[in-house]
Amino acid sequence: QVQLQESGPGLVKPSETLSLTCDVSGGSISSYSWSWIRQPPGKGLEWIGYISYSGSTNYSPSLKNRVTISLDTSKNQFSLRLSSVTAADTAVYYCARGQGYEFDFWDQGTLVTVSS
Amino acid sequence: QSALTQPASVSGSPGQPITISCTGTSSDVGSYIYVSWYQQRPGKAPKLMIYEVSNRPSGVSNRFSGSKTGNTASLTISGLQAEDEADYYCSSYTSITTWVFGGGTKLTVL
Secondary structure (H helix, E strand, O other), rough: OEEEEEEEEEEEEEEEEEEEEEEEEEEOOOOEEEEEEEEOOOOOEEEEEEEEOOOOOOEEOOOOOOHHHEEEOOOOEEEEEOOOOOOHHEEEEEEEEEEOOOOEOOOOOOEEEOOO | OOOEEOOOEEEEOOOOOOOEEEEEEOOOOOOOOOOOEEEEEEOOOOEEEEEOOOOOOOOOOOOOOEEEOOEEEEEEEOOHHHHHEEEEEEEEOOOOOOHHHHHHHOEEEO
């Protein structure tokens, strides 16, 4: 059974870059697609972007100017970078596996707070 | 792209059926079978309940079913149980090869 585990700082200063990594175990990253999804406190889910096993990416139109998702197949992990963060980027960030056109495995989520 | 529209809350008594709607546009829900539903309990990650409009992953109760008409998808839970109390989100693939979620619906079991 595939498992996802995030790592990264829980506190980021305004205007800086948020960086998270998701380690994939129990299966190869060289299949499926891999997405980042976030949830501001008390609010709904927002899809951020995805990367395919071949490395192609697509991002939410509202975030695409600030987002980069990358894949490291040698480490079986993928990463998120979100630049120029503000308080509005405070959220629980999830990494998830894309099986077809749905998200079938999620990690437990990481709260990232943007504050000075 | 705008979030899909869901009712903020629904409620029902144990044993009764409830339906949660999810309204999009011809650029997402109306054009694709790629509508999925997720259950999220407090403090937990979302769990896939329905994919491709009406398919259940292995292990999901057959009390959960999905359907779609035009730009609106629906999740129905028959025989409501206390354990079904949670937030529910729909999601759809879109014409610009992105995904969009609904705003979420809080289900209360009375």
